[in-house]
Amino acid sequence: MAELLPEPYTGEPLTTHPVVVRDPSAQLKDYPGKYAAGSEDLDTAEIRVTALGTGYPARRAQGCAGFMMELGNGDVFIFDAGAGTNLAFNTLRVPYWKATKFFITHYHLDHIADLPVYYDFGQSNGRLEPMHIHGPAGEDPDLGIEALVDNIYRFARWHDRTKLGNLDSRGFDMEAHQFVPDEQKVVYSDNGVTITAFPVPHGIYGAVGYRLEYAGLSVVYAGDCEPSTITVENAQNVDLLIHEVFNPPATYVEALGWTEIQAKIVAWTKHTSPEAAAKVFSQTRPGIAMGFHAMVAPGTPQPILDGLRTGYDGPFTLAQDFTVVNVTREQIVTRMVEVVPWDFIVTDPEYVKRMGGVNTDPSLMHGLPSWLEDTVIPVAEIEEFKQQLAEMGAK
Ligand SMILES: [Zn+2]
Ligand SMILES: [Zn+2]
Incomplete structure (x- = not known):
């Protein structure tokens, strides 16, 4: 009988192996059936990877690309920031100040559109330091991460002026960390974590993949x-390999109305088909392979698995948003996050205290021109407060 994936959106992860046991002789940690965000401490030698966004185009069920990696040493890394991924991050009960280490694979808008959103919401939710955004240089200076960060500042100019003086400017800051993506190279090394970038073929020069190493994981x-020998080389002995897998072209024709030639150009020549992903996975034999970037809807996962099984017989998960994978030396456990959509963003008063509190300087504020301010319908208590602000130098 053919191997079946569960139907999507039934609360089950779309995986062939919810648990991959690496060391049968070890005492295995017992995980609850679902991950209640913020409820589980990590072991020192443990990585928790959460899919913030897994699809394209963004739909309510799937944001665009983004993955969060939380490490046993307390570090948090965010890989790609596609539309919808910030929304997912906000439900995971990770303090905002921890979302400062971003690694961007390439600058298709479905991988970067939420960078300005992280930038915007960061300070008002307790981030009092810059976002560090790592990414490749491109064919010309306009196409690298340095230019992108400059462009986000430009994009946010009106926005920033309204915030000036009332929010703490330390949180309205980004630093670009640009590297030349012509070969495999270490782009981050700190606190026991090493991140290596390697070039991948994706449309034009300037796209990369990343390998994170921590505590032997x-x-x-x-x-x-597209499937590449460089990826195969850089994914040897990896515990979790997250690699794109597109739906078969027919799915794009049926669901999105693309022409057959469009669908094949996109799904076969810019991206990775299930049959092609099978070649990468079978040449790397990861602890578990995870496909992302496919449209997940009732009926779509099975053809992807069937395509993969033409050349790969190992453990596989098709990522949907909020798939969560715990990686240890003993086992790899794949579950879903128990999402509580109305949860507030988690705060961290200790961090704010460590940073010396939040600064407000009304003298830096830019107000309205008086002819427009004069049209505001007064409320006594608020007028009194505005008077106080004026005394503090607000214009
Ligand atoms: Zn892309
Ligand atoms: Zn993409």
């Missing part, structure tokens, strides 16, 4: 790419 996030 490793995760590769290959970003968007």
